[in-house]
Amino acid sequence: MSETRQLPAPVPEVNPETEPFWAATARGELLVKQCAECASVIWYPRALCPDCGSLRTRWQPVSGRGRVYSYTVNHRGEGPYRDCGPYVLAYVELDDGPRLMTNIVGAGDSADVVGELAVGLPVEVVFHDTGEGSALPRFRPRAN
Numbered sequence: 001m002s003e004t005r006q007l008p009a010p011v012p013e014v015n016p017e018t019e020p021f022w023a024a025t026a027r028g029e030l031l032v033k034q035c036a037e038c039a040s041v042i043w044y045p046r047a048l049c050p051d052c053g054s055l056r057t058r059w060q061p062v063s064g065r066g067r068v069y070s071y072t073v074n075h076r077g078e079g080p081y082r083d084c085g086p087y088v089l090a091y092v093e094l095d096d097g098p099r100l101m102t103n104i105v106g107a108g109d110s111a112d113v114v115g116e117l118a119v120g121l122p123v124e125v126v127f128h129d130t131g132e133g134s135a136l137p138r139f140r141p142r143a144n
């Protein structure tokens, strides 16, 4: 049996606007922003509401549950992903609204999940520690 393939967890670029998001991932918590003026859920994390322009936005924890909206199987990655194909790049639509670009991983957080994939597949967030005070939110299949 071959060893379990894992995806690398490269350190993200953190700036003052996204620091609370990444700090939360290190605690195993997924945050999104919500606009205090128009109630839009904002993704990706940023200071300004893209719908109404308000700067009155606040962080909200979300469940981390959602469904695969779209996906592709990458056979040849770049940079730290160069030798880890095939792996899954996907949009996950959270139950709370926004769609995140992410990876889908399998049992034991392995990269081997291709056979389970389908649009609409129920998934839940898992966090892959970067070792630098942040973790990458990825998703794995879940029972309904």
Ligand SMILES: [Zn+2]
Residues within 6 Å of the ligand: 035, 036, 037, 038, 039, 040, 049, 050, 051, 052, 053, 054
């Ligand atoms: Zn707004």
